[in-house]
Amino acid sequence: MQPPFQNDDLDLEAAIARARPQLLEFLSHHPNWLLTTSRRFLPGMVLNGLDGITDHKGKVSVLLDLLEKAGPATWKQFAQSLCMECNLPLDLEILLLSFAGEGNLSQKQEAHTDVSAWSSVPKGKAGTDPGMLYSPVKYQHLLIDSVRQRYGSRRSAGAAAQEQTQPLAFNQAFVNLVIQQSKASRLKERTDKPREGVASAPKPEECADTAMKVSDLFRSVVPSGTTKVIFLFGKPGTGKTMLMHWICQKWAEGALPQFLFTFLFEFRQLNLLKRKLTLKELLFDLFLQPEDSPDAVFQYLLENASHTLIIFDGLDEFAANMDMSSSSKGRPTPTSPMSISKLFADLCHGKLLPGCTVLVTSRPKRLPDFLLNTVDLLAEIWGFDHEKVEEYVSRYFHRYSFKEQAITHLKNNTKLLSMCLIPALCYVVCICLEYLLLKHQMSVELPQTMTQFYIKMLLIFINKQQGEHVGGEEAQLNCNRKAILGLCDLALKGLEDKKLVFYVGDIPEHVKEFASLHGLLTVFEVKTNGSCPETGYAFVHLSLQEFFAALCLMVSKRVDKNYLKKKFSLKSKWTLKNETKTEFMESLHIFLSGLSSKECRTFLMLLAEQDEAWVQDKQDTILQSLKKLAATHLTGPKVIELCHCTFETQDLKVAQHIASLLNFKYEFKNFRLTPLDMSALVFVINSGQHLTYLDFAGCLMDIDCLEVLAGCENVEHLSFRSRRCGDDFAAALSKSLQGMGSLKKLELTGGSMTAEGMTNLVQASSQCLQLEEINLQDNRIRDPEVKRVMDLFSRMEKLKKIDLSSNDLSLNAVLLLAKEVVMCQNATELHVRDTRNAWAPLSPRCSLTLRVHSLQDCSLSSQHAEEIIAILQSCPSLSEVDLSGNKLGDEGCSCLLESLTWISISKQLDLSQNHLSVNGICSLLKSVNTCQKVVEVQVFYPCLVLCSLTREEPVFSTDDQQNGDENQTPSASKKIRLTDSRFQASDLEKLFLLNSYVLEKDRYYQVTQCKLLVVLLAATDLISSSCRLNDNQISLNSVFFLAQSLSTLEHIKTMNLSLGHMQVVHLTFWERIRVRSTSRWRSSFLVHPKHEAKGRCFRLKDCRVGPEDVTRLCHILAQCPQLTEIDLSGNSLSDQSIERLLSFLPYLCHLTLLSIRNTTFSPSCMVLLINSVNLCERIRMVEVRSSKNAFLHLGASMRSQKTSCRLTDCAIGQGQIDELCRVLEQHGWLAEVDLSRNQLGDEGLRCLLDHLHQVPVTCSLNHNRISQDGVLHLINAFATSGNTTEVQVSLCSKATLIIKLTSRDDPRKILRLSECNFQPEHLEKLCLLLEKCTGLTEYISSNNNMTVQAAERLLHSLRKNLGPLKISIEEPWVGKESITNLLELAVQACGNITEITICKEKTLFQLGVNDYLSLFSACSETHHDLLFCSCRWSHVELHNDEAEMLVRILLPLPELKKFGYVPSCGLFHIFVVCLTLCSCVISSFSLGYMELSSAAIPKLVLGFCEMPSLKRLILNHNNISNDGCSRLTEALRNMRYMEEINLSHNNIGDPGLMNLAAVLLEMQNLKRIDLSGNSPSPAGGEKLMEALAYCKHIEELLLSRNVFGDRTAVKLALCLPHMTNLRILHLQNNNIGPAGGMELARALVVCGLLEEISLSENDLGEGSIHALSEGLPCFEHLRKIDLKLCGVTDDASKSLSHGFRQCPSMEEIILSWNALGDGGAQELASALPGMEKLKMLDLEKNRIGTRGATKLAEELAKCPEIQFIRLWDNPVPRDLAENLTSQDPRLCFSFY
DSSP states (O other), X not given: OOOOOSSSSOOHHHXXXXXXXXXXXXXXXXXXXXXXXXXXXXXXXXXXXXXXXXXXXXXXXXXXXXXXXXXXXXXXXXXXXXXXXXXXXXXXXXXXXXXXXXXXXOHHHHHHHHHHHHTTTTTTOTTOOHHHHXXXXXXXXXXXXXXXXXXXXSOOHHHXXXXXXXXXGGGSOOOOOEEEXXXXXXXXXXXXXXXXXXXXXXXXXXXXXXXXXXXXXXXXXXXXXXXXXXXXXXXXXXXXXXXXXXXXHHHHTTSOTTOSXXXXXXXXXXXXXXXXXXXXXXXXXXXXXXXXXXHXXXXXXXXXXXXXXXXXXXXXXXXXXXXXXXXXXXXXXXXXXXXXXXXXXXXXXXXXXXXOEEEEEXXXXXXXXXXXXXXSEEEEEEEOOHHHHHHHHHHXXXXXXXXXXXXXHHHTOXXXXXXXXXXXXXXXXXXXXXXXXXXXXXXXXXXXXXXXXXXXXXXXXXXXXXXXXXXXXXXXHHHHHHHHHHHHHHHHHHHHTTOOOEEGGGSOHHHHHHHHHTTOEEEEEEOSXXXXXXXXXXXXXXXXXXXXXXXXXXXXXXXXXXXXXXXXXXXXXXXXXXXXXXXXXXXXXXXXXXXXXXXXXXXXXXXXXXXXXXXXXXXXXXXXXXXXXXXXXOOHHHHHHHHHHHHHHTOHHHHHHHHHHTTTEEXXXXXXXXXXXXXXXXXXXXXXXXXEEEEEESOOBOHHHHHHHTTOOOEXXXXXXXXXXXXXXXXXXXXXXXXXXXXXEEEEESSOOOHHHHHHHHHHHTTOTTOOEEEXXXXXXXXXXXXXXXXXXXXXXXXXXXXXXXXXXXXXXXXXXXXXXXXXXXXXXXXXXXXXXXXXXSOOOOOOSSXXXXXXTSOOBXXXXXXXXXXXXXXXXXEEEEOTTSBOHHHHHHHXXXXXXXXXXXXXXEOOSSOOOHHHHXXXXXXXXXXXXXXXXXEETTTEEEEEEXXXXXXXXXXXXXXXXXXXXXXXXXXXXXXXXXXXXXXXXXXXXXXXXXXXXXXXXXXXSOOOHHHHHHHGGGOOSEEEOOSSOOOHHHHHHHHHHHHHOTTEEEEEEEOSSSOEEEEEEOOOEEEOOXXXXXXXXXXXXXXXTSOEEEEEESOOOOHHHHHHHHHXXXXXXXXXXXXXTTSOOOHHHHHHHHHTXXXXXXOOEEEEOSXXXXXXXXXXXXXXXXXXXXXXXXXXXXXXXXXXXXOSSOSOOOEEEEEESSOOOHHHHHHHHXXXXXXXXXXXXXOOSSOOHHHHHHHHHHHHXXXXXXXXXXXXXXXXXXXXXXXXXXXXXXXXXXXXXXXXXXXXXXXXXXXXXXXXXXXXXXXXXXXXXXXXXXXXXXXXXTTOOEEEEESSOOOHHXXXXXXXXXXXXXXXXXXXXXXXXXXXXXXXXXXXXXXXXXXXXXXXXXXXXXXXXXXXXXSSOOOOXXXXXXXXXXXXXXXXXXXXXXXXXXXXHHHHHHTTXXXXXXXXXXXXXXXXXXXXHHHHHSOTTOOEEEOOSOXXXXXXXHHHHHHHTTOTTOOEEEOOSSOOOHHHHHXXXXXXXXXXXXXXXXXXXXXXXXXXHHHHHXXXXXXXXXXXXXXXXXXXXXXXHHHHHHHXXXXXXXXXXXXXXXXXXXXXXXXXXXXXXXXXXXXXXXXXXXXXXXXXXXXXXXXXXXXXXXXXXXXXXXXXXXXXXXXXXHHXXXXXXXXXXXXXXXXXXXXXXXXXXXXXHTOTTOOEEEOOSSBOOHHHXXXXXXXXXXXXXXXXXXXXXXXXXXXXXXXXXXXXXXXXXXXXXXXXXXXXXXXXXXXXXXXXXXXXXXXX
């Protein structure tokens, strides 16, 4: 049964027709009753003619016809009588009542009707009490009346007055919405893990949404008695709530007869419930209470749940948690009290009221998992389409003469039309349009953004009620300002408290009157229990509350910039990639963005009663936050949100900035886009200055989106991937392409487009003059009109590539296309392949150059070979031809290969998967001899063949050349690869016999699984590059034989052998040089150059090697010349085997690295490894990690050098330390011992100190379970030992313990203690120990539980110290003590206090004490003898008395030379006065982070005028403007001795910079200048560079984060020859491009003293990087280079690596956030061993994969001095990263 539901009222005639079959059947059994009843409604004469009809059905049929013809009123009365007097079937009774209504029956008749009508419902139940039936019927009528009163169009007179105050939208006739039915699986994708990372297009049609009608929502699709859950989601304003009200209204009118009861609950009201309640209380107390017999009514509901509809509106507005635990365990009873979330969950699960229908609405957000699993029907409300917009506008303006004008105005404005697709916005637009048309019918200018529309709507509401006689906009706002601000406060507080419903007490009376008068608040009853309902208020729409909340943030004086930033942050808005976290603030950020526009500034000024600067400051806060967001990584939905915000600002500069930061590529995957979304996106893209790439994959969008997209001018690459894209989509897209003049690449793949759609699309594309590529892969194109299509293609002068792969093209169509493309002069690539065949193993190959033919998987057979050859021969310049996956066979391939000489293919011919036999392979290999163009042949299993070709290069004779090196050129060897081919020995023999000429001419072989080791032996002398014999079942004897070849075959470079599960035999060889000669007795020949300077490597892994085997292997390797590296990892070597191996070290003369990884070492074995330093004098370092990995680094000579021993994480305890120490004592040149992460404990520490106290060495004992007692024992040794110079201890999570022992002539003695958790007894012992230490030079204590009293005791203990002493104490109490108390504490120190540092932010108290001369009392006046030369105060809050005391102290100080102050609050003027009165000897002045006001600068300048000796001026982070800088320069003119100026991070522009430049001309002593983070232009930069050229002694030039650009860089390049002392140059983020970068890189070579270069965050270009690389050898002192975010690619890595090798002092290289791949990483890795001082290499955020990371790890093992290599966020597989890190923790793949 499908009730009519599309019109406002039922069609009576249609309803009668639907009921007639059942009526006829039922009444044929009761003909007498029908005849008797008909006499009451029909004239007697009409009925007299029925006597002749004897057939009951016939008579009934005639009577029904007569009753219908009598008119609707008669029929309704008849239907009512029928329902009252007969026991009808339930569905028939419901249908009759739905159109019969109540009629004009008396109350008694009505009651009788109810009982009669409902008596049939509980059929089958005997003895049912009629009274129990009466109460449910009566309750239904109560429900109908209540629903009509609440939501119906016919309201009571009492409600009419309220209608006057409601917005017009509530009185409008309902316009049907666009609803799209979806699948639960799509919702699962939407709410589970994000799908944006999935590259492939979504699945085909089964995922496609389908349009549906409202009536379709209630079609029965679930088994009887099963709860049906319908979920509707939609974006804000799409009409979800209005639709729910309309459904209730239609139910009350009888249009939903399948439901006897309907309940509607709003989650915003359910939020008010603080108690648990039962289902009965939910239905009756919160919606409508029965007048009597509630138990009977509830019981009836339970028994007839299938006729009950429960609506929950606004799930997104529910404030409580709704998770899987919400549902009850088991089946709850209807009388069980529970929370709203549990009630809702149990209703959806069918645990309560099973069989009912639950309808839920929500904004798009993450849904509870239980709801996902129970949804039976999922649909999205889209709002309006163009047709519905026109219908709505037509109804809105139906009483106006300008109705058509209004409709036309909207149709002609694409942006407005996009807004109107959202019903709520459509209503707002109509209000504004109505108002403006009434005033100015000829010219109408509507607002541009949603925010501006809301402002206009508010002003219109005020104007309508108060009239224009009140005055203009300003006057009206003044009159209502208090009420509007109150409404704003209410809105914001509600959102912050997650409160959407307000009670009378929540709203001030004047606010309530204003909001109700203007229709901004809606009034309703709120029921929280069965008692008397309360009055509730809510904003008419949640978006309106968000608007007023945003307005509050912008105009409230209580809201500062920090709070505004916090509320605007989009980062907290999303919890997952493609979903929003909707905490009632879905649109707040959009309104804030809109209010930041210039157009809203006047409105905000009037409302806030503030000047323009105040308002603009808040607006700038929003705009700056927007700009920062654009710099972060944003996924598709977030980009759209950002575009909406940007559109609302209507600020072209902001839009341009954001467009430039979005990486010029927009990827949108698997979410819906609306025309309004597209409008915002187009606005941002068109605002940018660069062309962009738009990629839509699986995105659901209307055709209207394409119409909006037509206005996008800056699209270079447009891509659509979705099965929804068919011919209609292609037709719509064709209309949009004409406006895209910059389009170069068009992709419509994975769609359902046919040949017709293709033709339309290509025809439209012919208008895109810049188009270079069309990709129509994976559609349903069968046989297009090839001639017509190619004719259109030929018109596109720049078209290069056409891809029609994976379509349904026939073979004839493919060949015809190939022929036509050959004739097409512009097209250079044609791809036609069928990747959908399951048997095709090759992925589609891509080509980047010249002309390509790809006819892959096209079922081409041998009979087509000649046709293909003819096509290829007619093409003058092919680069690649792909014919893989066809059926050419031996004959076809042979024919094709024989013709290669006459076919111009420059790169590659792919014949993979063409059914070749062994004979075919042999024939193919013959072509290597006959066709000189073939340079490589690959044969895989099963017979996949790939030929690489190249044009022959001429070889010139070298007879006339005198230099021997000039007549040598690298040989071009051919390659034959037979990999996994499963050939038998006989097949291989046949192949080699056929290709003997190839063998003789020095070819390259890679043979796998051929089981013929003899191939290697026969061909070894001829191999040029590398050889692989993997998986050939070789034995250990073969290993020895191969190792022996290292001594006989000098051209072997590396030998990698593994006998593990996957056998590996891989040999690489030195490159050879081809020498040409014309001598008659000598032809061309190959020479292997000598490689004495280069090393060779032997690796043997995963092999069981015993002691005898090790001995035999070492004897062999000792004979190998130039063997520099041996790797014996994973070979399960025993202690005896390792002992024998180590005994051979003195005989391996050239060895520099011995690696033994993945081998578990015993404690005695580790001692053996350490003892190797006593066996071989060339060993420089022994390193053992985790008892599994050992590395021995050896030097080139035996000259005396320091040796390091590192045993980390090896479980060394007290038992092994004694033996280990005896070994270490024997070595006289020990520099470092690292025993970190072991188990020494306090006793192990004691033993180590006893043994090594006389050895000058640095010991690292981090993480060794040392206690406070162990630390005190160490301090005792430190205090009494003459050669212990430094001890550093920390017992926190870092667990640091470092001991430095040197010779006795070192005067330093430093003790650093951090977080040792000392107890009072420990502190007392510490003081006693320090009394013994008379030579202490520095004591640093940090967070050691040292109290003020303990500090005082400590200072007493240190009085016996004889020399200068620096004391630093960092404890929490430093930040709490007054400055007076701290100075009194300083008195306890003995001697001259030369420096006091108090930093309360860091809770730091620091003293510098000179020789014992005098005491200093902060409170006395006797401080004239104080040699106080430095004062530094940081974040110190001084009271007036303390400040005055300090002034008294500082004024007489004759030696005060350095002053630094970072305040926590005011009192700046006191210090200015103090410094003004001080003597003229101050040489250093630091006053950073002050945010100096404009009034403070002149006072500061007065003080500077009295400091002619000032050498160092620090005024960073002070908000100094151009005026302030100009004033400062006046003071600087007299400071001839100035050496350092720091004005970084201020607001200095060109005027200030130019004034400064004029002063710099006279500063001949200037050594350091820092102007980073200011705001000059290139013009100011040029003036600065000209001035700096006169500063001959400049050493540090720090100019980062300015926008100097290329002009300034070029000027600096010209001035660099005058800066020969330059050591540090920082130019990061200076907008330097390729032009400026090139000049700068070339000029830097004159600065030979450079130690640090930073050019990061500049787009330098490849040329600049190469130029910089060429100059690197000039920088002998260079320690650090920073090229982060400079666009460094693999191409530049080789020259960079070569340059780095020649920088002998290089310590740190930063190449993060570039485009380095595996190739670049491998180049850098190869350079690492040559950089002996390198400590850190930063390669974060590049494109380094498996090969690059593995190579870095391999080379890092040779570099013991490197501390770490950063590789975070590179595409390295996680398991590989973990494996590499476990082997060498210096490889850092984590962020921290």
